[in-house]
Amino acid sequence: MTSVVRVYLPGDSAARSVGADDVTAAVVEGARLRGRDVEVVRNGSRGMFWLEPLVEVVTAQGRVAYGPVQVSDVESLLDAGLLEGGQHPLALGPTEEIDWLARQNRLTFARVGVTDPLSTEDFEQHGGLVGLRRALTMTPAEVVEEVVESGLRGRGGAGFPTGIKWRTVLAAPAVPKFICCNADEGDSGTFADRMLMEGDPYTLIEGMLIAAVAVGATEGFVYIRSEYPAAVASMRRAIEIAYEQGWLGQRVLGSSYAFDLEVRVGAGAYICGEETAMLESLEGKRGMVRPKPPIPALEGLFGLPTVVNNPLSLASVPTVLAHGAAFYRDFGLGRSRGTQVFQLAGNVARGGIVETAFGVTLGELLDDFGGGTSTGRPIRAVQVGGPLGAYVPPDRFGLPMDYEEFAAAGAMVGHGGIVVFDDTADMAQQARFAMEFCAEESCGKCTPCRVGAVRGVEVIDKILVGQDVAANVVLLNDLCDLMVDGSLCAMGGLTPMPVRSVLQHFPEDFDRTSAGRRP
Amino acid sequence: MTTEGRAEPATVAVAVRPTGPVDWSEGVALAVIEAHSTGRGPLLPVLHALQETFGYLPAPVVQLVAKALNLSRADVHGVITFYSDFRSTPPGRTHVQVCRAEACQSMGGYALADHARERFGIGFGETTAAGDVSLDQVYCLGNCALAPAVTVGGQLAGRVTPERFDQLLDARGTADQRSGA
Numbered sequence: 001m002t003s004v005v006r007v008y009l010p011g012d013s014a015a016r017s018v019g020a021d022d023v024t025a026a027v028v029e030g031a032r033l034r035g036r037d038v039e040v041v042r043n044g045s046r047g048m049f050w051l052e053p054l055v056e057v058v059t060a061q062g063r064v065a066y067g068p069v070q071v072s073d074v075e076s077l078l079d080a081g082l083l084e085g086g087q088h089p090l091a092l093g094p095t096e097e098i099d100w101l102a103r104q105n106r107l108t109f110a111r112v113g114v115t116d117p118l119s120t121e122d123f124e125q126h127g128g129l130v131g132l133r134r135a136l137t138m139t140p141a142e143v144v145e146e147v148v149e150s151g152l153r154g155r156g157g158a159g160f161p162t163g164i165k166w167r168t169v170l171a172a173p174a175v176p177k178f179i180c181c182n183a184d185e186g187d188s189g190t191f192a193d194r195m196l197m198e199g200d201p202y203t204l205i206e207g208m209l210i211a212a213v214a215v216g217a218t219e220g221f222v223y224i225r226s227e228y229p230a231a232v233a234s235m236r237r238a239i240e241i242a243y244e245q246g247w248l249g250q251r252v253l254g255s256s257y258a259f260d261l262e263v264r265v266g267a268g269a270y271i272c273g274e275e276t277a278m279l280e281s282l283e284g285k286r287g288m289v290r291p292k293p294p295i296p297a298l299e300g301l302f303g304l305p306t307v308v309n310n311p312l313s314l315a316s317v318p319t320v321l322a323h324g325a326a327f328y329r330d331f332g333l334g335r336s337r338g339t340q341v342f343q344l345a346g347n348v349a350r351g352g353i354v355e356t357a358f359g360v361t362l363g364e365l366l367d368d369f370g371g372g373t374s375t376g377r378p379i380r381a382v383q384v385g386g387p388l389g390a391y392v393p394p395d396r397f398g399l400p401m402d403y404e405e406f407a408a409a410g411a412m413v414g415h416g417g418i419v420v421f422d423d424t425a426d427m428a429q430q431a432r433f434a435m436e437f438c439a440e441e442s443c444g445k446c447t448p449c450r451v452g453a454v455r456g457v458e459v460i461d462k463i464l465v466g467q468d469v470a471a472n473v474v475l476l477n478d479l480c481d482l483m484v485d486g487s488l489c490a491m492g493g494l495t496p497m498p499v500r501s502v503l504q505h506f507p508e509d510f511d512r513t514s515a516g517r518r519p
Numbered sequence: 520m521t522t523e524g525r526a527e528p529a530t531v532a533v534a535v536r537p538t539g540p541v542d543w544s545e546g547v548a549l550a551v552i553e554a555h556s557t558g559r560g561p562l563l564p565v566l567h568a569l570q571e572t573f574g575y576l577p578a579p580v581v582q583l584v585a586k587a588l589n590l591s592r593a594d595v596h597g598v599i600t601f602y603s604d605f606r607s608t609p610p611g612r613t614h615v616q617v618c619r620a621e622a623c624q625s626m627g628g629y630a631l632a633d634h635a636r637e638r639f640g641i642g643f644g645e646t647t648a649a650g651d652v653s654l655d656q657v658y659c660l661g662n663c664a665l666a667p668a669v670t671v672g673g674q675l676a677g678r679v680t681p682e683r684f685d686q687l688l689d690a691r692g693t694a695d696q697r698s699g700a
Contacts, residue, residue, distance in 0.1 A: 014662045017677035049664035186659055188620030194661040219559075226567075226604050227660055229673070262558065265567055267602030270658055284562030285594075286601040302559065344664060346625035351664030374626065383621055387658075419663065421625045433624070437658065 004037040005083045008056035008063065010113070011042030012198050013230040014191065019070060020053040026074040027055065027082075036083055044199015046113035047353025048100060056095055059085035065092040100350065100369060105331060107319045107339050108312055109192075109355045112199035118237055120245055123202045129253070131321030135210045136255050143214040144170055147317060149325035151337030156182060156273075156310030157385060157414040158490070159336075159403045162317070165307060168297035169215040172305035179211045179220035179259075180282065180301060180308045183235075184266050184273040186225060187386030189345040189417035192353060193311040197224065197231035200315075201238035202247075205261065207314030209252060210321055211307050212259045220259060221301075222311075223278050225266040236263050270441040274489045275308040277443055288443045289489045310415070312341055332358035336402045336413075346383075346419035347373045363397035365418065377422040381506070383430075385414020387437055388494035390501035391427060410501065412494075427506035431499045432460040438495040449492025452483045456499065466513045473503070473510070539612075540574030547572065548580065552587045562588060562598055566605055575606045603655075611646040611653035613691055615639075616670040619656045622663035627680070631667050632656065634681040638688070 009024045010016075024040055031038040046054060051067035055077070064085040066077060073090060080088040092098055106112075115122035123129070135143045148163030169177060181204065185193040197204060208220050224232050239261050242248045250258045269287045271277045276290035279301050300306025316338065320328045329337045336358035342365055344351045349371035366372070366379065373379055381391040390411035392399070399409055406413045421430070435456030442449045459476045463469055480496030487493040502509065541547065548569060555561060555568045565584055570576055576599055585592045599605045617635050619628060632643075635654060639647050643656040662668035665677030671687045679687070 013675050014665055014677060017662050017668065017675040018665055052665070185661060188622045188659045189663045190659075191661040191663055227657060264563065266604075267563060267567070268604035268657075269602050281563065282560055284560035284588075284598070286597050346622040346663060346666060348664070387621060417663070419622045419625055425625065430621070430624070433621070437620075441658070 004039050005031075006039045006041060006058040007083075008041045008043045008058075010045045010052065010054060011117070011230075012045035012052075012113075012195060013228075014049060014195075015045050015052040015054070016230075018052055018068070022071045023053045023055065023069050023074060026071045027078075030074050030078045031083065034078060038083065041116045043115065044112040044117055045195060045352075046095065046101065047109070047195065048098070048350070049352045050350050051092070055082070057083060057085055061085060061094060063095045065095040065098065066090045067092060103368075104355050105339050105357055106355045107328070107331075108203075108316045108341055109196070109200075109353060110319075111203065112195055112353075115200065117199050117201060117234060118241060120202070120241060123200075127322060128202055128318075129206060129247075131318035132206050132209050132213075132247075132253065134321050135213050136253060136257070140170055140214050140216060143210065143321070146325050147214065147320055150320040150328040151325075151332070151335070152313065152316055152320060152328065153336070153403065154310055155312035155316065155340070155415060157187075157412070159413070162309060162313050165297055165309070166211065166214050168295070169217070169305045169307050172298050174304050175216070176219055176304060177215055177217035178301045178304060178306040179208050179215070179217045179314075180279065180306055181208060181220070181222040181311055181314055182273065182275060182278050182308055183222055183224040183228075183231070183311050184270075184278055185228070185311075186270040186273045187388075187415065187417055189383065189386060189419035190343055190415050191345070192341040192343050192415075192417075194228050194231050195353065196311055196315055197222075197228070198234045201235050202242065203315045203318060204235070204311050205238060205242050205247065207317040208261060209247065209257075209259055210317050211309065211314060213252075213257055215305070215307055217305075217307065218258055218260065220261040221282055222261070222263045223266060223272070223282055224263060225272075226268055232263060232265055239263065269443075270437075271443040271491060274443075274491060276489070278308070279306065286443070288445045289491070291488060312415075333400070334358075334402050334404055336404070340401060340413070340416045342401070342416040342418060344370045344418055344420070347375055347422050348420040349374050349376075358402055359400050361397065362392065362399050362401065362418070365401070366397060366420065370420065373420060373422040375422050375424075377424065379420055380423040380425050381421050381427060381430075383419045383421070383498065384417070385412040386417055387434060388412075388490060388497055389414050389417075390497050391421075391430065391505065392501070393505040410497070410504070412497065426509060427502045428460070428464060428509040428512075431502035431510075432457060432464070434495055434498040435460060438491060442491060446486070446488040446492060448483045448486035449488070449495070452479055452487075452492060453495060455479060456483075456495070460499075463510050464512055469510070469513070477503070540610075541572060543573055543577045543579075545579065545583065548583055549587070552584060556587060562590070562595070563602075566599065570605060575609050578607070608646070609650070611650050613652050613672050613688075614655070614670070615652055615672075615688075616655045616657040616660070617643070618658070618660045618662075618666070618668045620659040620663075622659075623667035626666040626678075628667040631669070631679060631681060631684065634684060635669075638685070 054067035152162045153159040272287040277287040281287040342354040438453035646653040660668045
């Protein structure tokens with residue numbers, strides 16, 4: 001009898017969206033018919049989505065990969081010796097040596113796609129809890145200063161220094177204090193939060209525990225959008241297991257710290273990704289933005305001191321504590337330290353997760369990793385940083401991924417999501433959509449956003465039918481100024497960014513009177 | 520022996536609701552409210568649980584929840600109407616969501632949205648007259664590297680051409696007939 005062969009087949013919802021469940025069933029059945037024992041692990045995704053479903057087999061040479069595997073390929077793969085790492089047209093060789101992966105610096109995503117997401121043994125064998133155990137030997141202030149020193153900035157888009165925020169919460173006198181993880185990842189072109197929660201949920205729990213130790217918080221919430229049912233299920237199960245393991249509860253890892261953690265599910269409101277709207281939603285209210293000040297660090301959830309961080313910020317903290325601030329800070333450039341989990345999306349040949357140090361240029365990401373468009377046509381524009389980010393034309397692809405460099409160019413790095421458009425894209429339509437989206441998703445609290453977005457759609461429509469074009473372009477610019485200056489939060493304040501980037505870089509698309517691009 | 524997985528894959532269980540929604544009953548509603556009223560700020564968990572139970576939030580929910588959580592009816596109504604997930608009318612038997620956000624737009628999302636509306640003869644946010652399909656638009660399903668994306672009956676699908684969309688729906692229709700729905 002041969003030994004049991006371990007096969008990894010992603011349970012990530014994106015991999016499942018292109019057939020990973022059917023491939024899993026086919027591999028199990030095919031192995032059974034051949035009298036072979038296989039142990040299937042539903043891991044997270046490695047983030048190489050053009051290769052999903054990606055099958056990995058553990059061999060004497062380590063893990064070897066095959067992909068993209070369809071059900072119809074399974075028979076020939078098994079005949080070719082899939083379970084021994086045999087040769088096949090879909091064979092990709094040892095997974096870790098795939099160039100696309102080998103050129104990355106996976107710190108935050110070190111375990112995603114590698115481990116069984118819910119196995120606590122896997123987690124600890126791959127470096128889990130090292131950071132938390134170290135934090136428990138330090139004073140809260142020392143933990144905070146370590147995070148300040150690392151240079152880690154909020155990965156949700158705003159880029160505020162994480163340690164500075166924690167310092168404020170640590171110094172706040174009121175109790176109890178909360179850690180709220182903002183997993184309302186609503187921006188198009190972003191999926192890293194989802195992948196982390198599905199593929200390595202314990203890392204997020206560990207990061208939240210370190211934050212709790214650092215600021216003296218005793219309760220936490222993970223606010224996950226309802227569009228991510230698999231992430232909700234994975235986080236909920238991971239939290240249950242973490243309680244059973246004594247990682248959560250009255251005595252965290254046997255220490256004197258207590259921390260309770262719960263998942264809350266959103267209800268289809270984009271604005272709840274804004275931190276104060278998320279707090280309102282957690283309190284059971286409409287997701288209406290609050291004016292700041294007071295800042296959430298001092299008066300957050302239920303008016304109490306609250307850390308609000310993105311999942312990737314929190315999931316980066318265990319690395320900082322495990323390897324020290326200097327290790328993390330040595331990645332990156334300028335004031336953008338560490339790694340960013342870039343996400344290549346949309347019309348891109350090789351889409352997925354590229355975690356690498358800040359400073360990589362947009363062009364390197366798009367060409368070296370992305371491999372151009374999926375349709376094979378030239379890239380016309382990429383939108384960086386979500387629906388509120390700028391459309392960047394190819395002549396700017398030399399820009400290094402750095403918060404300040406992007407800001408100086410009228411764009412934003414945001415959360416590192418990059419959506420690629422080929423040369424058939426109608427950029428005026430995309431500008432109109434930015435306003436339309438804002439009108440649809442505005443919470444309605446402030447006038448510049450609630451009314452401005454509606455007027456923005458109307459003005460763009462007038463321009464597109466050739467009505468007083470010059471005057472209406474002036475009006476549109478005025479409206480953008482007003483929304484930037486007068487909106488309460490980034491929803492209204494940043495919606496003009498994509499609009500203006502189109503006006504600046506693709507003015508020809510607004511001109512429908514000449515032999516225009518579009519009928 | 521063939522063993523599938525060391526731990527039950529967490530991501531499989533959530534996709535399909537094993538039983539459909541139940542008919543409105545005040546007693547059931549009160550039990551659901553009671554079970555989910557613990558913890559801080561419980562209104563959203565309570566509403567989610569009620570909608571999970573009944574498929575939508577019938578009008579009497581407002582009064583019951585307001586009373587149980589010591590809120591005004593306006594508060595409860597305001598929350599139900601703010602969030603697009605909460606519906607006040609019964610859903611179709613199959614829920615279809617089409618992603619309308621940028622990554623999907625870049626891969627033919629506009630055409631796919633038109634195709635979906637045409638196939639069912641309804642707009643987004645509507646349910647077919649026969650009650651078989653509710654069609655919704657959604658801004659991002661987090662499947663942006665495999666765009667365009669839809670969900671059919673809670674199952675996420677990627678790289679969805681109009682042809683693949685029809686296949687997904689046709690396969691679903693067959694399954695529904697088999698189960699006698």
